[in-house]
Structures are given as structure tokens and as C-alpha cells.
Amino acid sequence: MEPMDTTESDLLRDFVAGDHAAFARLYDKFDRPCLDFIRRMLCTADDASAEDVNQEVWLAVARAAGSFDVRKARFVTWLFTIARNKVMDHFRRASPIVHLAAGKNQEEVDDLPDDDRMSPENIAHNRQLAEALVREVQALPFAQRETFVLFAHNELTLDEVAQITHVGVETAKSRLRYARTTLRHRLSGWMVCHA
Numbered sequence: 001m002e003p004m005d006t007t008e009s010d011l012l013r014d015f016v017a018g019d020h021a022a023f024a025r026l027y028d029k030f031d032r033p034c035l036d037f038i039r040r041m042l043c044t045a046d047d048a049s050a051e052d053v054n055q056e057v058w059l060a061v062a063r064a065a066g067s068f069d070v071r072k073a074r075f076v077t078w079l080f081t082i083a084r085n086k087v088m089d090h091f092r093r094a095s096p097i098v099h100l101a102a103g104k105n106q107e108e109v110d111d112l113p114d115d116d117r118m119s120p121e122n123i124a125h126n127r128q129l130a131e132a133l134v135r136e137v138q139a140l141p142f143a144q145r146e147t148f149v150l151f152a153h154n155e156l157t158l159d160e161v162a163q164i165t166h167v168g169v170e171t172a173k174s175r176l177r178y179a180r181t182t183l184r185h186r187l188s189g190w191m192v193c194h195a
Contacts, residue, residue: 008075009068016066023065027058030076033154034058034083040149041087043138049090056086077160080150084164136186144179151176 008029014022034057039050060082068078137145143165150161151172162172 007070009070012065012068012075015062023062026061026075030079031058034079037080037083037149037154038087040137040153041084041142041146042090053083053086053090056089057083060086073163074160076154077156077163080154080156080160081164084146132187133183136183139186140179140182144175144182147172147175148179148183 008026011022011026015026031054035050035054038053038057039047042050042053057079061079064082068075072078073081137148140148146165147161150156150164151158156164158169158172158176161176162169165172167175
């Protein structure tokens, strides 16, 4: 069992020293959030592409583990920087025209809690709202979607989002504000129609 005070940087350092179980603990903790981020950025029903990019991310983490510097960033910030770069590489390889389709991610919809106290109507309403939210997030311009997902879903700070996306904090803040405004506007209409 992992000691309570073991940090991600400690695990990465232990991996560099030859402890493969340390890398496995990092992977177990961050694989799902990393894969979810990649899926949201790719906006594709093709899980194989997301899995391929995720695998590239973890290979890059393993290769670059010795270069990680805890003084420059938290591990999660470093990881999502690598993930973002691999997503951008995927777009460059895939096509000169990036299609950011607004498909729905059924896994996110299926992950909604089934509360026995909720009526079937409430469950259906919540699922429809979740589907609408996923569609609208995926329809955001890439820079806004990326900022929103990193901030809201992955719970990174605006400073970390700015670092990952290679922009200033004010730019990250503006992108987040535009994304929230757009989502509020688009979903307010949905809520009125489906109330």
C-alpha cells in the first residue's frame, strides 16, 4: 500500500530509479482522467483513436520521466501538457481539416447515477440534459472546449490551464468565460424547451 505522503513526483522519481510498480500507481490514478480528456478533445465515437493517443501519452511520460521537474509544474499539469501535445499531433496526422463533430459520448451519459428515489421522468430528463451538455461542449471552438474541459472536468487551476495550453492566464480566463457564456446560452434554451 502506498504511503499517504507519497507524491506523484516521488512515484515518478521511484520509477526512474527502476520501481515499475511506482509507474503503475501513477497510471492507475491518472489514466482515466487522461483518457477522458483525450476523448473530449478528439470528439469522436472512435474509442480506438482515443486509446491510441492515450497510449502515446503514457509512453511519452515513461520516456520523459527523468526530465520532470516538480519546481516547474505539478505532475498532473505536466501529464495534461503531454496529452494536449499528443492530441495536437493526432490532428496534424489525421487531416489538414480537423472535424470537431458534436457527437455524444454515451459512456458519460451511462455514468449518471441511478437513484431509486428519482422518477423515470427525472432520470430521462437528466440523461437528456447530460447528452445536451456533452454535445454543446463538443461543439465549442477547440480552444474554448480545451480550456473548459481542463478547468471544469479535470479541476485544474487557470494558471495550470494556461501553462498546458501555452497561453497567458488572461487568455485562459477569457476562453473559459466565452465557453461558459456559450454553454449557458445554448443550454438555457434547451432547459426552457424541456422543462
